[in-house]
Amino acid sequence: MVNILVTGGAGFIGGNFVQYMLKKYPSYNIYNMDYLTYAGDLTKHEAIENMENYFFLKVDISNRDGINTIFKEYKFDFVVHFAAESHVDRSITDPGIFVQTNVVGTQVLLDAAKQFGITKFVHVSTDEVYGDLEFDPTTFFTEDTPLQPNSPYSASKASSDLLVRAYHETFDLPVNITRCSNNYGPYHFPEKLIPLTISRVLNDQTVPIYGDGRNIRDWLHVIDHCSAIDLVMHKGINGEVYNIGGHNERTNLEVVKTIIKTLGKSEELIEYVTDRLGHDKRYAINPTKLEQLGWNPTYTFETGIAQTIQWYVDNKKWWEQIISGEYKNYFEKQYTN
Ligand code: NAD
Ligand code: TDX
Numbered sequence: 001m002v003n004i005l006v007t008g009g010a011g012f013i014g015g016n017f018v019q020y021m022l023k024k025y026p027s028y029n030i031y032n033m034d035y036l037t038y039a040g041d042l043t044k045h046e047a048i049e050n051m052e053n054y055f056f057l058k059v060d061i062s063n064r065d066g067i068n069t070i071f072k073e074y075k076f077d078f079v080v081h082f083a084a085e086s087h088v089d090r091s092i093t094d095p096g097i098f099v100q101t102n103v104v105g106t107q108v109l110l111d112a113a114k115q116f117g118i119t120k121f122v123h124v125s126t127d128e129v130y131g132d133l134e135f136d137p138t139t140f141f142t143e144d145t146p147l148q149p150n151s152p153y154s155a156s157k158a159s160s161d162l163l164v165r166a167y168h169e170t171f172d173l174p175v176n177i178t179r180c181s182n183n184y185g186p187y188h189f190p191e192k193l194i195p196l197t198i199s200r201v202l203n204d205q206t207v208p209i210y211g212d213g214r215n216i217r218d219w220l221h222v223i224d225h226c227s228a229i230d231l232v233m234h235k236g237i238n239g240e241v242y243n244i245g246g247h248n249e250r251t252n253l254e255v256v257k258t259i260i261k262t263l264g265k266s267e268e269l270i271e272y273v274t275d276r277l278g279h280d281k282r283y284a285i286n287p288t289k290l291e292q293l294g295w296n297p298t299y300t301f302e303t304g305i306a307q308t309i310q311w312y313v314d315n316k317k318w319w320e321q322i323i324s325g326e327y328k329n330y331f332e333k334q335y336t337n
Helices: 012-024 064-074 088-093 096-116 152-171 193-202 222-235 252-262 288-293 301-314 316-323 327-335
Strands: 003-007 029-033 054-057 078-081 120-126 175-180 182-184 207-210 216-221 241-244 249-251 270-273
Touching: 003 012, 003 064, 012 029, 012 222, 064 096, 078 096, 078 222, 088 152, 088 327, 096 120, 096 152, 120 152, 120 222, 152 175, 175 222, 182 222, 182 301, 193 207, 193 252, 193 301, 193 316, 207 252, 216 222, 216 252, 216 301, 222 241, 222 288, 241 288, 249 252, 252 270, 252 301, 301 316, 316 327
Parallel strands: 003 029, 003 078, 029 054, 078 120, 120 175, 175 241, 182 216, 207 270
Antiparallel strands: 216 249
């Protein structure tokens, strides 16, 4: 029996990954470890919670005793590490928790993996560690691009990447680091651009665009991200970094207009607001190395965004319970100048 620890499996990408793995590998045990912060939500797992090979463990990854106890008890073969503070805007308001969770938490997990032994530690990172690119459409991030993070969030992720690298170089820990572009798809928390836009447009509310809306992101459907991690987990060469991206670059304005048009609403809903501090201009990934390992995305941006919009239309109950809680205070604070 293969035992897989998924950290952050109550969040957006980790949650999709848990369900993807349970479906694809019925013989694997999946341990979802999550502290259930504001971003964690278990209602998404109602259909799997009684499966015999799915387990939930509520632990803070920076709690060394808690983590060591669990590693000792369960003997994990693989660790796939998603748990993090993940929202750039929150890192501008409150950087400290990003260092605690993303840096200290990752180090605690690495120590446990080293002490109790694992087959592979996959560290899920981000293309934001490379900083940003100019608007020139011929430049891309490769695995050799120097790390130049610009936000407290990306600086904390880059720091954790360096620790993962060091545990491989110093202790020969079998690791991979993945750096993906912006994800989107089902169960995306509505503080991020795409679900924020879909949920607000569906409610006939204005959509806040930072600055002039010309910033570019490279969009990756979450299921294509899951298949990439599955591949890296099983076939990645120890110590290597793999970039994951789909060649789906769009300006923020293009993304928002696509959603408004698909939902048959008016562009008058667009509201230009004060720009994000240190707002990265453009992200774009060169995924050649991962493609050579055997990865192919299945979604184009057009098919992926259509599927995602339909999912939010069909699952209003899920996102309505989220935007009615702590999120309301966050939204008011974040968007009131
Ligand atoms: P998310 O914010 O939706 O989920 C994060 C999960 O981690 C939540 O369930 C939360 O409860 C859990 N968590 C937070 N602090 C914890 C702690 N101390 N102990 C245990 N669990 C804790 O994030 P996401 O968008 O699913 O991102 C997952 C990973 O992918 C992150 O590492 C992020 O940096 C990376 N990433 C995300 C994107 C994206 O577009 N969303 C892109 C690139 C990389
Ligand atoms: O209200 C908004 N208005 C707006 O114009 C919000 C929330 C965002 N934006 C812009 C900022 C970015 O240029 O949209 C773009 C996307 O913003 P986010 O959804 O916050 O994502 P981003 O900052 O690009 O980071 C995301 O991708 C990389 C994830 O949140 C990170 O976890 C990941 O590492």
